[in-house]
Amino acid sequence: MSKVLEINDLNYKKNNKLILKDINLNLDNGKIIGLLGANGAGKTTLMRLIAGVKAKNSGQISVAGIDNKAARKSCVSMTYSLVSFRKGMGEKNTKVKDVVKFYIDIYPDFSFEKYQAMAQFLEIPCDDKIANLSTGTGEKLVIALTLARQVPLYLLDEPLNGVDIMARKKIIKSIIQWKSDDSTIIISSHYVKEISSLLDDVIILKDQTVYQVSSVEDIQEQNHLGIEEYYEKVYEGGLDDE
Numbered sequence: 001m002s003k004v005l006e007i008n009d010l011n012y013k014k015n016n017k018l019i020l021k022d023i024n025l026n027l028d029n030g031k032i033i034g035l036l037g038a039n040g041a042g043k044t045t046l047m048r049l050i051a052g053v054k055a056k057n058s059g060q061i062s063v064a065g066i067d068n069k070a071a072r073k074s075c076v077s078m079t080y081s082l083v084s085f086r087k088g089m090g091e092k093n094t095k096v097k098d099v100v101k102f103y104i105d106i107y108p109d110f111s112f113e114k115y116q117a118m119a120q121f122l123e124i125p126c127d128d129k130i131a132n133l134s135t136g137t138g139e140k141l142v143i144a145l146t147l148a149r150q151v152p153l154y155l156l157d158e159p160l161n162g163v164d165i166m167a168r169k170k171i172i173k174s175i176i177q178w179k180s181d182d183s184t185i186i187i188s189s190h191y192v193k194e195i196s197s198l199l200d201d202v203i204i205l206k207d208q209t210v211y212q213v214s215s216v217e218d219i220q221e222q223n224h225l226g227i228e229e230y231y232e233k234v235y236e237g238g239l240d241d242e
């Protein structure tokens, strides 16, 4: 199986504060991987470093064999907040279709057909103003835009935040339906139980570093616990006593 992501000895500091230390990861292609960690564990920071939006202090990051930061950007599609689209486009009347056009213009790998299919499934209105979208519809739009790019690696940062249970289920279904076999999705979420049915593997961040990378199957078989219970035990320190 080819490697989609290799990270060696990655360290990242911001304003003299150590955010991530000694990160090493080696991920096979084709999977859906949960990135779990408490608030402030560094999930967003790690995703931004992988996507090439932030610059690391030391270490190596390579996506599908490419380690140059600028070139890596064309291999990674990461969710971005709609707030930044509004600011970036400088328009309070920006509509959904304008953002879609923006994606078509800047990403040669954007598939309008894939976007349309997802937009229909997720019931995303194309003529509505971005400013008027509900949180749930906004998140659905972000997911559809992100997954419509055709790249080896997708990074979905908290795609279920502020979204009601029905919309969460629909977003999860769309991730399963539109993931291509030859791509990898890393998804961070505090809705651990809800995403656990999606996941092949999990990465747990704790104490500014990778605490564990395991398959969901191994965690369940070896600990007789669901992913959510296992993750809570890791953070409560409950596994050390067993």
Ligand SMILES: Nc1ncnc2c1ncn2[C@@H]1O[C@H](COP(=O)(O)OP(=O)(O)OP(=O)(O)O)[C@@H](O)[C@H]1O
Residues within 6 Å of the ligand: 014, 015, 017, 019, 037, 038, 039, 040, 041, 042, 043, 044, 045, 046
């Ligand atoms: N500009 C900054 N300057 C200093 N520290 C920062 C800055 N941005 C983020 N941090 C710190 O980096 C750490 C990791 O933040 P990050 O947002 O990556 O965590 P997270 O796991 O995504 O959290 P959450 O689950 O709350 O979204 C936090 O301690 C945060 O306070």
